[in-house]
Amino acid sequence: MKILVKLAAGLLVAASFMGNAANAQTVLRSSDTHPDGYPTVEGVKYFGELVKERTAGRYSVEVYHSAQLGEEKDTIEQVRSGVIELNRVSMAPFNGTVKESIVPALPYLFRSEEHMHKVMDGAIGDQIKKAFEGAGVVVLAFYDAGARSFYNKQKPINTVEDMKGLKFRVIQSDIFVDMVAALGANxxxxxxxxxxxxxxxxxxxxxxxxxxxxxTAKHFEVAKNYSLDEHTILPEVFVMNKAAFDKLTPEDQEIFKQAAKDSVAKQRELWAAKVKESRAKVEAAGAKITTPEKQGFIDAMKPVYEKHVTDEVLKKMVEDVRAVQ
Structure with missing residues (x-):
């Protein structure tokens, strides 16, 4: 019942937006799974402040954090269909519909966050943005989500052998499922x-x-062993329903794109500070952080690349990413 109420409310807002794009006080709804204050939430809020200021109050953004509008799988469908106008989500759930999104999700592809920034801020990022339009959304920005690593409640992970038999939750993405399987886990x-x-x-x-x-999800309370393998440095995507974006005037489209670009710098600054803060907090709470030898993990990824990097477009993108210095 709650979901139906949310969807009904969203449809009303979407209908209002579509019919009154040039009118005053058009409120755009944006979803995020993370809690209030989280860097992605604050990045979208900052985007909203800039849009409101630069359109003289004609547009504003309401950010529904903490999965108030549903988990990412649900809200992706909502933004694609126009139930909501904006959404900040992981890129991985798009892997099945936007093949170019597979590349940033590949394990151990980015050498560092700085490498990822150079890739996503350049021509490869533009290529990926263009591909998303076929899924009914416009990518306004790529936000930082840092490096993802494994954690569990059973034991420290220092080698690939330590992964065997463990059960790990992953994003709803075939690449992540296959990555874990290649490491001998479930x-x-x-x-x-x-x-x-x-x-x-x-x-x-x-x-x-x-x-x-x-x-922030308090997983450190129930899984004390954090292994800093940094298997993916996967950027998040901040997207807008394409039909809604297309209804903006060319001038407003530029305002939205520039506001999103300006929000990236803000979000990255907040992200870097949050990573330091969170690491210190979980260590103080008793989390045991280990740094495994990565080469064994990297070597195990060969079948993942063979399965998912299957055509010349993706193979060329992987080569281009690795060539970025």
Missing amino acids: ATPMPYGEVYSGIETGVIDGAENNFPSYD
């Missing part, structure tokens, strides 16, 4: 909001995520 796709109870009750042994998520 993958369980599961909504983000169910991870804590899943670990606590033994449905899963652990999950994989960045320090801020490990902290």
